[in-house]
Amino acid sequence: MNKNIYLDAAASALKPESVIAAEGAFLRESYANTGRGVCGRAAAADKMLADARFAVADFISAEYPNQVVFTSGTTDGMNRIVNIVRESCDIKTVAVSDLDHHSARMPWEHLARTGKIKLVKIPLTKNYDIDYENMPTADVVVITAMSNVLGAAQNVREIVAAARAKKRNVITIVDAAQYVAHKPINVKTWNCDFMCFSGHKIGADTGVGVMYIANSDSYNPDKFGGGMVQTISGDNWTIDASPNKFEAGTLPLTQIAGLPVAIQEWQSWSGAGDIISYMYDALSKMSHIRLLTEPDAKLISFVVDNMHVLDFGALIGAHDICVRVGNMCASWIHSAMGIDGSIRISVGPWNTMDDAKVVVDVIRGIVK
Ligand SMILES: Cc1ncc(COP(=O)(O)O)c(C=O)c1O
The missing domain is CATH 3.40.640.10 (Type I PLP-dependent aspartate aminotransferase-like (Major domain))
Structure with missing residues (x-):
C-alpha cells in the first residue's frame, strides 16, 4: 500500500x-x-x-x-x-x-x-x-x-x-x-x-x-x-x-x-517554505491550474479548469493523498473571488520533499 x-x-x-x-x-x-x-x-x-x-x-x-x-x-x-x-x-x-x-x-x-x-x-x-x-x-x-x-x-x-x-x-x-x-x-x-x-x-x-x-x-x-x-x-x-x-x-x-x-x-519545525515553494512552482507550470495564492503564502489554493473541486478531491484521494476541497468554511472569500470552492494543499512537519514530488506527479496526471 x-x-x-x-x-x-x-x-x-x-x-x-x-x-x-x-x-x-x-x-x-x-x-x-x-x-x-x-x-x-x-x-x-x-x-x-x-x-x-x-x-x-x-x-x-x-x-x-x-x-x-x-x-x-x-x-x-x-x-x-x-x-x-x-x-x-x-x-x-x-x-x-x-x-x-x-x-x-x-x-x-x-x-x-x-x-x-x-x-x-x-x-x-x-x-x-x-x-x-x-x-x-x-x-x-x-x-x-x-x-x-x-x-x-x-x-x-x-x-x-x-x-x-x-x-x-x-x-x-x-x-x-x-x-x-x-x-x-x-x-x-x-x-x-x-x-x-x-x-x-x-x-x-x-x-x-x-x-x-x-x-x-x-x-x-x-x-x-x-x-x-x-x-x-x-x-x-x-x-x-x-x-x-x-x-x-x-x-x-x-x-x-x-x-x-x-x-x-x-x-522546532523549519516551516512550510521549501516544500510549498517547490509545489507552487510546479503547479504554476500546469496550464489547467489557476493558482489563488501568492508564491510566498503558507499554503497553496487553486482551482482546475472544467473540474469540480470535489472530483479533484476524489481523484487525488484515490492515490492516498489528502488535500482539502470545498469552501473551507470561508465562503465569503470564495464569493469575493467569484468561485464556489477551491483545492487546498497545506503541509506540516511530517511532510517531506519526496511527498511533494509524488504529489506533483499525481496532480500532473489528473489535470493533463
Ligand atoms: C482561520 C480559521 N479560523 C477559525 C477556525 C476554527 O478553528 P476550530 O475548528 O479549531 O475551532 C479555523 C479552522 O480551520 C480557521 O482556519
Whole structure:
C-alpha cells in the first residue's frame, strides 16, 4: 500500500509522539482535577496547568499568564468573546472582512440578522489583504490574522492601530487559528484586546484552545460554575480573578498537558517554505491550474479548469493523498473571488520533499 500523504495541516495537524506520550503519562501517572483538591496528585495537576499557562503566555508574548484562558478551540473562543463583550459593553457596530472563517464572523452575523448589531465591512486590497488604510469605524473589529484559503499573514499591528485611530476604545479580536502555525504571535506588539487559536492546528490534541484577554478586569464572565467563585456565603458570592473567572467547570486537562509539548515541537519545525515553494512552482507550470495564492503564502489554493473541486478531491484521494476541497468554511472569500470552492494543499512537519514530488506527479496526471 502507498504511504498516505497528508496535506491538510491547515485543517488539523498530525500529532507527534511526544504529545501522545505527554498525554499518556498524565492520564496514567498523575491524572487529577485542578483547582479543587489538596492531595499531592491534585497539586501536581495544578502545577501542570500553571506550567502550561505559563508556556502559552510565553509562546504568544502575553504580559501575564492570567491573560491566557483555556477554551475548547478557536470556534469556542470566538463565540465566547461575543458574549463576553456584550455582557459588559454596548456593541452597536462590528467590522468584519471577507477573509474571515465562519467561526469568526458567523456569531456576529447571527446577531446582525436579528437586528441586534450592524455589520460593516473592512475592505480588502486587490490582492485580498485587509485594507487597513480604509478601515471603517466600529465598536468591535474582527481581524483574521491569516486566511485559511489564502495563507498570507496580515499586518495585525497596523490593522489594530488603524482601528484604534478610528475609535480609541474599539475592541479588537484576532483570529490566529492559521497564523499560529506559521508565524510567532506577539499580542503585546499587536496591542489587540482578544486573540484565539486552537491547539490542534499545531500538533496538540483536539478540544483545547486559547483565548487571550488583554484586560480581563474590564469584562464579566460568560459562563458560571465550579472553579470561578472566589467567596460564597448563602446568596452572596464574588467572582475570582482571571483566568478562573473565565474557566468555569473542568478543563480539558489531558489536552492541556500535551499543549506545551506540541508548542515546543512545532517551534522546532523549519516551516512550510521549501516544500510549498517547490509545489507552487510546479503547479504554476500546469496550464489547467489557476493558482489563488501568492508564491510566498503558507499554503497553496487553486482551482482546475472544467473540474469540480470535489472530483479533484476524489481523484487525488484515490492515490492516498489528502488535500482539502470545498469552501473551507470561508465562503465569503470564495464569493469575493467569484468561485464556489477551491483545492487546498497545506503541509506540516511530517511532510517531506519526496511527498511533494509524488504529489506533483499525481496532480500532473489528473489535470493533463
Ligand atoms: C482561520 C480559521 N479560523 C477559525 C477556525 C476554527 O478553528 P476550530 O475548528 O479549531 O475551532 C479555523 C479552522 O480551520 C480557521 O482556519
